[in-house]
Amino acid sequence: MTEQVSAASNAAVDTISRAGWGAELRATFALAWPLVIAQLAQNALHTTDVIMLGRLGPAYLAAGTLATTFLNAFLLGSIGVVGAVAPLVAQARGARDIKAVRRVVRQGCWAAIIISVVMIPLLLQIKPIYLALGQDPLATDMAEQFIQIAAWSMFPALGIIAFRSFLSAYDATRAILVITVLGVLINALIAYTLIFGHFGFPRLELRGAAIATLTTNFIMLGMMVAYVLRHRRLKRFNVLVRFWKPDWPRLREIFRIGLPIGLTVLAEVGLFTAAALLMGRLGTDEVAAHAVALQLASMAFMVPLGLGVAATVRVGIAFGRGDIDGVGNAGWTAFVLGLGFMAVSCTLFLTAGTFLVSLFLDMNEPTNANAIGLAITFLMVAGIFQLVDGAQVVAAHSLRGLSDTKVPMLVAIVGYWAVGLPISYVLGFVFNWRGVGIWLGLAAGLAAVAVVLVARFAMRERLGLMRSRA
Known part of the structure; x- marks a missing residue:
């Protein structure tokens, strides 16, 4: 394992020092900064609800956390599948295949519909599932109120991903940013109105937060579709022309590449879901503290995630045109930018934990x-794994640009579930370190995945990942 890390570091230095790295840095930054802010804004949609529910009390915050944790386990895995549109469109752009771009986007919308039809009935079973897992009956009843409404946001949420992937591949990231920021403002207004019962509306509490989530997603999807259909540069693709005409090879390709991505995301989300369930066995205060620390860690994670999306596009375009040096420059540039930011967030979590927690709890x-005390402690542990969390997400997205998704999926499953979760359980319950032990297990799982994925990208040519386009 040490040799792999050394090889990764050497390859990073060698590749990034080539003549094209400066241009790549500028191109990656220009593509990534709107995506980074859009990811932060996207996360703010949920953060807004968390802050408002936290003002209702720990019980509402705990129930909202259980509900959104359950929803995200299905939603984020599904987003990973539809997210295959991004590397496929980027590769088609690199190869200058306009027809393939149109077909991939259209079948991405098909995939979104198919997945939603399957997932929504499963989401509606939250109560029997949580009760079977030993969760508190009162918190489960409250969580069910949220899911009964929010489950239907699967349709627009996945549709947004298909169109956002198309926009990202064609550098229209500022449009993504504007639409997402507008979504945050809309969600905040609706949530504030319905959760607390302002402006003459009834006080709906958790149901109000769910209605805000559902409504905002439909509005954002409508804005994104309108932009694609009306923009001078993008409307020439006619992505919705003959929408109901099947293209089975493209649809199979999306699922072939996207299913491993979805399972990779699900493995990570599942690890954090399992951590939340383990916290649920410790008490309401632990769940509320876990929610606050996880929300802050998630906000920091949005930056390397945005850089990762940019890496998928940049790597995919270079891969599509057969530019071996361009692939390396794109991947390592995003990697260095991601690590730089996570070093800053690590420092912030370790030094300003009390202030950050005060934003969520009175x-x-x-x-x-x-x-509050537990949340500050958990946040210190979260600061420790910021670097490995950033490394693993950028490396995974760079590999996706090469359509390499199956091996990273296996790495994620083993790293999170064979390393991270057992360590969380042993430290949390056997050694009785409780919540701190659970968070240390999360850090161990992320570190294991980061080491292997970075090494795999470093050895991409030796492993034959460049062969199909070189």
């Missing part, structure tokens, strides 16, 4: 004291 409320 520091003057005596009943919050235990949850």
Whole structure:
């Protein structure tokens, strides 16, 4: 394993020092910064709800966390599948195959519909599933109120991913940013109105948050489709022409590449879902503290995630035109940018934890004291794994640009479930380190995956990942 890390480091230095790295840095930054802010804004959609529910009390925050954790386990895995549109469109752009671009986007929408039809009935079974897992009945009943409405947001949420992947591949990331920021503002207004019952509307609490989520996703999808159909540069693709005409080879290709991506995402999300369930066995304060720390870690994660999306596009375009040096420059540039930011967020979590937690929980409320102390402790552990979390997400997205998704999927499953989860359980319950032990297990799983994926990208030519386009 040490040799692999050394090989990864040497390859990074060699590749990034080539003549084209400066141009690649500028191109990656220009593509990535709107995506990074859009990812932060996307995360703010959920953060807004968390903050508002936190003002209702720890019980509402815990129930909302259980509900959104359950929803995200299905939604993020599905997003990974539809996200295969991004590398496929990028490769088609690199190869200058306009017809393939249109077909991939159209079949990406098909995939979104198919997945939603399958997933929504499963989401509606949250109550029997959570009760079978030993969760608190009252918190489960409250979580079900949210899911009964929010489950239907699968349709627009996955449609957004198909169109966002198309826009990203053609450098229209500022449009993604504007639409996402507008979505945050719309969601905040609707959530504030319905959760607390302002402006003459009834106080709906968790149901209000769910209605805000559903409505905002449909509005954002409508704006994104309108932009694609009306923009001078993009409307020539006619992505919705003969929408109901099947293209089975393209649809199979999306699922062939996307299913491993979805399972990779699901493996990671599942690890954090399992951590939330383990926290649920410790008590409401632990769940509330876990929600706060995880929300802050998720916000920091949006930056390397946005850089990762940019890496998929840049690597995919270079791969599509057979540019071996361009692939390396694109991947390592995103990698260095991602690590640089996560070093900053690590420092912030370790030094400003009390202030960050105060944004979510009222520091003057005596009943919050235990949850606040736990959240600050968890956040310190989260700071430790910021670097490996950034490394693994950028490496995974760079490999996706090469359509390399099956091996990373296996690495993620083994790293998260054979390394991370067992360590979480042993440290949390056998050694009785409770929530801190659970978070240390999360860090161990992320580190294991990061080492292997970075090494795999470094050895991409030796492993034959460049062969089909070189």
